[in-house]
Amino acid sequence: xxxxxxxxxxxxxxxxxxxxxxxxxxxxxxxxxxxxxxxxxxxxxxxxxxxxxxxxxxxxxxxxxxxxxxxxxxxxxxxxxxxxxxxxxxxxxxxxxxxxxxxxxxxxxxxxxxxxxxxxxxxxxxxxxxxxxxxxxxxxxxxxxxxxxxxxxxxxxxxxxxxxxxxxxxxxxxxxxxxxxxxxxxxxxxxxxxxxxxxxxxxxxxxxxxxxxxxxxxxxxxxxxxx
Amino acid sequence: xxxxxxxxxxxxxxxxxxxxxxxxxxxxxxxxxxxxxxxxxxxxxxxxxxxxxxxxxxxxxxxxxxxxxxxxxxxxxxxxxxxxxxxxxxxxxxxxxxxxxxxxxxxxxxxxxxxxxxxxxxxxxxxxxxxxxxxxxxxxxxxxxxxxxxxxxxxxxxxxxxxxxxxxxxxxxxxxxxxxxxxxxxxxxxxxxxxxxxxxxxxxxxxxxxxxxxxxxxxxxxxxxxxxxxxxxxxxxxxxxxxxxxxxxxxxxxxxxxxxxxxxxxxxxxxxxxxxxxxxxxxxxxxxxxxxxxxxxxxxxxxxxxxxxxxxxxxxxxxxxxxxxxxxxxxxxxxxxxxxxxxxxxxxxxxxxxxxxxxxxxxxxxxxxxxxxxxxxxxxxxxxxxxxxxxxxxxxxxxxxxxxxxxxxxxxxxxxxxxxxxxxxxxxxxxxxxxxxxxxxxxxxxxxxxxxxxxxx
Numbered sequence: 188x189x190x191x192x193x194x195x196x197x198x199x200x201x202x203x204x205x206x207x208x209x210x211x212x213x214x215x216x217x218x219x220x221x222x223x224x225x226x227x228x229x230x231x232x233x234x235x236x237x238x239x240x241x242x243x244x245x246x247x248x249x250x251x252x253x254x255x256x257x258x259x260x261x262x263x264x265x266x267x268x269x270x271x272x273x274x275x276x277x278x279x280x281x282x283x284x285x286x287x288x289x290x291x292x293x294x295x296x297x298x299x300x301x302x303x304x305x306x307x308x309x310x311x312x313x314x315x316x317x318x319x320x321x322x323x324x325x326x327x328x329x330x331x332x333x334x335x336x337x338x339x340x341x342x343x344x345x346x347x348x349x350x351x352x353x354x355x356x357x358x359x360x361x362x363x364x365x366x367x368x369x370x371x372x373x374x375x376x377x378x379x380x381x382x383x384x385x386x387x388x389x390x391x392x393x394x395x396x397x398x399x400x401x402x403x404x405x406x407x408x409x410x411x412x413x414x
Numbered sequence: 415x416x417x418x419x420x421x422x423x424x425x426x427x428x429x430x431x432x433x434x435x436x437x438x439x440x441x442x443x444x445x446x447x448x449x450x451x452x453x454x455x456x457x458x459x460x461x462x463x464x465x466x467x468x469x470x471x472x473x474x475x476x477x478x479x480x481x482x483x484x485x486x487x488x489x490x491x492x493x494x495x496x497x498x499x500x501x502x503x504x505x506x507x508x509x510x511x512x513x514x515x516x517x518x519x520x521x522x523x524x525x526x527x528x529x530x531x532x533x534x535x536x537x538x539x540x541x542x543x544x545x546x547x548x549x550x551x552x553x554x555x556x557x558x559x560x561x562x563x564x565x566x567x568x569x570x571x572x573x574x575x576x577x578x579x580x581x582x583x584x585x586x587x588x589x590x591x592x593x594x595x596x597x598x599x600x601x602x603x604x605x606x607x608x609x610x611x612x613x614x615x616x617x618x619x620x621x622x623x624x625x626x627x628x629x630x631x632x633x634x635x636x637x638x639x640x641x642x643x644x645x646x647x648x649x650x651x652x653x654x655x656x657x658x659x660x661x662x663x664x665x666x667x668x669x670x671x672x673x674x675x676x677x678x679x680x681x682x683x684x685x686x687x688x689x690x691x692x693x694x695x696x697x698x699x700x701x702x703x704x705x706x707x708x709x710x711x712x713x714x715x716x717x718x719x720x721x722x723x724x725x726x727x728x729x730x731x732x733x734x735x736x737x738x739x740x741x742x743x744x745x746x747x748x749x750x751x752x753x754x755x756x757x758x759x760x761x762x763x764x765x766x767x768x769x770x771x772x773x774x775x776x777x778x779x780x781x782x783x784x785x786x787x788x789x790x791x792x793x794x795x796x797x798x799x800x801x802x803x804x805x806x807x808x809x810x811x812x813x814x815x816x817x818x819x820x821x822x823x824x825x826x827x828x829x830x831x832x833x834x835x836x837x838x839x840x841x842x843x844x845x846x847x848x849x850x851x852x853x854x855x856x857x858x859x860x861x862x863x864x865x866x867x868x869x870x871x
Contacts, residue, residue: 380740380743
């Protein structure tokens with residue numbers, strides 16, 4: 188996994204590079220827009236993380252140039268402006284995700300990971316499976332160990348989202364954006380209550396839990412807690 | 415007011431221009447008067463002389479030289495003052511009759527007219543000029559008929575003097591009034607300028623003096639003052655906000671400092687715990703800052719930037735669906751009464767955020783077993799969204815204050831929150847030109863948000 192980080196704030200860049208390094212992700216860093224664009228168009232990266240305000244050439248400029256040249260590498264824009272209109276502007280310019288500073292690294296990591304995975308699996312799937320939990324996407328039918336589980340529509344969509352990101356950490360804001368399609372800041376842990384309902388339905392009667400809470404980050408759906 | 419300022423003022427330039435035009439007009443009138451009056455006197459003299467000359471020439475033809483000499487002598491006698499001047503000479507310019515000693519040496523034009531000095535000033539008589547008509551008679555005689563024009567000159571001088579005085583007075587009035595008017599205008603503008611400068615130097619309490627005249631200058635001054643009042647009020651608000659921010663952020667920062675000190679001085683296990691708490695507190699601080707920035711950004715946004723057509727019914731159902739589990743965990747009854755197809759122009763995410771904040775508050779402050787109701791009611795032009803609860807409510811006197819940043823009804827901080835939720839709701843309501851009203855649900859609180867219905871539906 189290779190990530191290119193174009194960020195002029197040395198402090199933020201070090202923090203991100205170090206954290207990715209610990210997870211075994213290779214990070215190349217450039218602090219100037221032009222250098223960054225040059226590297227992004229000559230080398231192959233899984234994800235580009237680009238700050239919006241940069242010396243030389245700004246983040247949206249890099250993004251537009253790349254997209255105009257047919258480069259489809261997933262891009263996550265970092266912004267210290269970070270409000271809804273900037274977000275819309277960023278997405279319009281062709282970014283795949285948008286994250287406002289200051290952010291927790293776990294949020295950035297979860298989003299970058301989601302972007303990396305997305306690259307490969309564009310083919311439509313009819314069935315998703317994690318261990319013995321299976322959902323039939325077309326029929327919206329959920330079974331675990333052959334036993335049918337009845338879910339409310341929203342619970343189903345939460346589960347489908349988690350299944351599509353199986354093995355990845357999914358943050359609460361990603362769930363709000365991905366499942367509810369609202370970009371907003373819930374003041375309390377409304378998502379957690381929904382998740383505990385889903386968990387109750389898919390995990391309670393079974394020995395092996397599949398839905399795990401990742402402290403300080405979010406949730407992950409996977410077969411077993413790795414040791 | 416300084417002269418330099420007055421000289422640069424446009425009002426003075428305009429006054430001066432009008433003054434010059436006025437003076438030019440008056441000068442034209444005065445010149446006309448001068449030439450008609452003075453010219454009339456000149457023409458009168460000349461026609462008298464012509465008539466006189468014709469009479470004498472007739473005399474000469476009828477009675478010859480002798481008759482003419484006698485006639486001239488008689489005329490001279492009848493005018494002892496010397497106002498009339500006659501001279502008859504022979505071909506050698508020797509005087510034969512008349513009251514002039516010798517033929518004048520001044521140039522004579524083709525029609526025979528001449529002006530000459532009658533006598534120089536001496537101790538007995540003043541300088542006098544004469545105008546005369548000359549002609550040559552048959553048999554080589556020369557005849558001169560003239561008039562002493564001192565009297566005429568005197569009258570002409572009087573007229574000229576009067577006209578010059580009139581001109582002088584006109585100039586004084588024109589420029590004087592111009593200066594007066596423009597200095598008044600400049601002074602009033604300068605009053606405003608002085609106020610503006612005072613404000614730029616930091617004294618925001620300065621105001622333009624008004625005189626109660628009700629004229630346009632005063633109107634400008636009054637509006638200027640109103641604008642300043644508004645700016646000052648805003649400044650005060652901003653100051654209050656930044657004071658509140660400083661005050662409210664000091665506490666968590668102090669906590670954070672304590673945690674870090676604790677971490678530094680403890681064994682690794684406890685230090686780790688303290689650092690976790692510190693990290694958590696930092697997160698809360700960041701989210702408080704984000705919330706503040708968010709409010710500021712919403713307040714700075716223009717009406718309808720990024721607005722789309724939003725079905726309020728769907729949005730309310732989504733809010734209800736998102737919060738229902740949280741309410742039911744608190745054993746609260748959460749009811750949503752709405753219908754689809756109520757369209758408004760809105761920023762979908764922000765409107766969701768605003769209504770979610772209201773619902774979140776209702777759930778937070780309503781005790782277990784209480785009821786929260788989210789409903790909508792649409793009329794022809796507006797849609798009224800109501801969030802009501804059966805919690806403790808907000809006392810009437812605090813209802814305006816709850817929208818202020820960091821204000822919390824329960825300041826003991828037993829419930830989580832940063833005191834910014836309703837400020838954001840207020841900013842969002844303002845952005846959507848929606849009225850927000852807090853009312854009594856007896857018991858509990860009722861928040862009413864009145865949105866403009868989209869015209870196309």
